Amino acid sequence: MKIAVLGVGLxxxxxxxxxxxxxxxxxxxxxxxxxxxxLAPFGAIVHATxxxxxxxxxxxxxxxxxxxxxxxxxxxLGAAAAMPxxxxxxxxxxxxxxxxxxxxxxxxxxxxxxxDAPVSGGTLGADQGTLAIMVGGKAPNFARALPVFKVFGRAxxxxxxxxxxxxxxxxxxxxxxxxxxxxxxxxxxxxGGADMARVKEAITxxxxxxxxxxxxxxxxxxxxxxxxxxxxVQLKDMRNALSTAKEIGFxxxxxxxxxxxxxxxxxxxxxxxDHSGLFVELASRNGMT
Numbered sequence: 001m002k003i004a005v006l007g008v009g010l011x012x013x014x015x016x017x018x019x020x021x022x023x024x025x026x027x028x029x030x031x032x033x034x035x036x037x038x039l040a041p042f043g044a045i046v047h048a049t050x051x052x053x054x055x056x057x058x059x060x061x062x063x064x065x066x067x068x069x070x071x072x073x074x075x076x077l078g079a080a081a082a083m084p085x086x087x088x089x090x091x092x093x094x095x096x097x098x099x100x101x102x103x104x105x106x107x108x109x110x111x112x113x114x115x116d117a118p119v120s121g122g123t124l125g126a127d128q129g130t131l132a133i134m135v136g137g138k139a140p141n142f143a144r145a146l147p148v149f150k151v152f153g154r155a156x157x158x159x160x161x162x163x164x165x166x167x168x169x170x171x172x173x174x175x176x177x178x179x180x181x182x183x184x185x186x187x188x189x190x191x192g193g194a195d196m197a198r199v200k201e202a203i204t205x206x207x208x209x210x211x212x213x214x215x216x217x218x219x220x221x222x223x224x225x226x227x228x229x230x231x232x233v234q235l236k237d238m239r240n241a242l243s244t245a246k247e248i249g250f251x252x253x254x255x256x257x258x259x260x261x262x263x264x265x266x267x268x269x270x271x272x273x274d275h276s277g278l279f280v281e282l283a284s285r286n287g288m289t
Contacts, residue, residue, distance in 0.1 A: 002027070003148065004057035006050050006073055007093070008036055010228070011119070012063035014126040015092075015152055017042050022151045029053040051078035059088045059148055066236055067095030067103075074103065085111040090145055092133075094118045094172070094233075096240050097162035098247060100136065104161045113141045116161060118168035120175075121153060123228045129153055134171070136164035169244060172237035176258050176275070178212040179234075183279035186220055191286060197221045216276040225273040225280065234275035235262040 004027045005016040013035065019026045020042040029050045030036040036046045047053040050073050054060045060083055064070050070093050074080040083089065089112055091100065100116040107114050115137035125131040131153030135142055142157040149155035158167045185208075189199045200217050203209060219225060238259040245252040265273075265281035273280065283289065 004054040004060040007063040027053045051082035055082045062091045064093045067099035088113045090115045097165040100162045100165045116164040120171045134164040134167035169241040219276045220279045225277040227274045
């Protein structure tokens with residue numbers, strides 16, 4: 001299958017690589033060209049513009065920073081106009097549901113089909129092909145995309161256009177809040193004199209156990225906050241959740257609190273840390289290192 005991938009950053013790079021390894025013909029574009037060139041040894045064809053990358057693609061995948069960038073690449077940099085009629089755009093970026101619906105409507109006018117399909121699982125899941133993929137859009141388009149999704153992980157069709165983004169917001173709300181709960185709990189134990197690593201071990205397997213405790217909790221124990229999913233991305237997702245909640249008339253006090261905590265962490269110089277770096281913000285509040 002001829003597939004275009006627009007955006008080969010932390011997530012897009014391993015996803016494009018897996019498509020190459022699966023035998024697809026992969027055309028790529030990235031705003032920073034040097035990152036795209038690193039995929040050439042895997043067989044990817046690098047293009048100077050998004051319009052050039054998509055012109056023969058049966059499926060185009062976008063994996064970009066946020067909705068405004070997706071809109072810019074599609075409608076200002078010429079990608080949408082260059083896509084073949086009848087082709088499929090799969091937006092795997094994390095954007096607002098309203099933005100997904102707007103993009104779908106505009107692409108429909110160009111006879112291009114659309115799915116919103118954000119992912120969860122981080123760079124590790126992208127590398128190993130174990131991503132959870134939440135898909136919104138028409139059922140026939142979902143069926144058409146399954147061979148592509150299987151390269152990346154497990155896909156679930158959750159409803160009409162925009163529903164994939166709603167599911168991703170739910171995922172990010174749970175992730176963001178749980179990171180905070182794990183960080184606060186482990187820090188309180190350390191402040192009180194307990195061994196943080198042993199506390200994590202002790203509660204493993206109980207009702208408080210979770211993938212967040214195991215993965216992000218270990219990063220906290222190790223003080224390893226190299227970015228896999230940045231604080232700024234988590235903040236963006238919390239803000240998208242609150243914007244969507246306001247749009248549909250839903251009160252989200254817990255997400256509101258954590259949006260403030262992540263925002264304060266970013267303001268205090270933690271923007272480039274992994275989102276588990278909320279631990280650093282909470283430690284600082286308690287005079288801890």
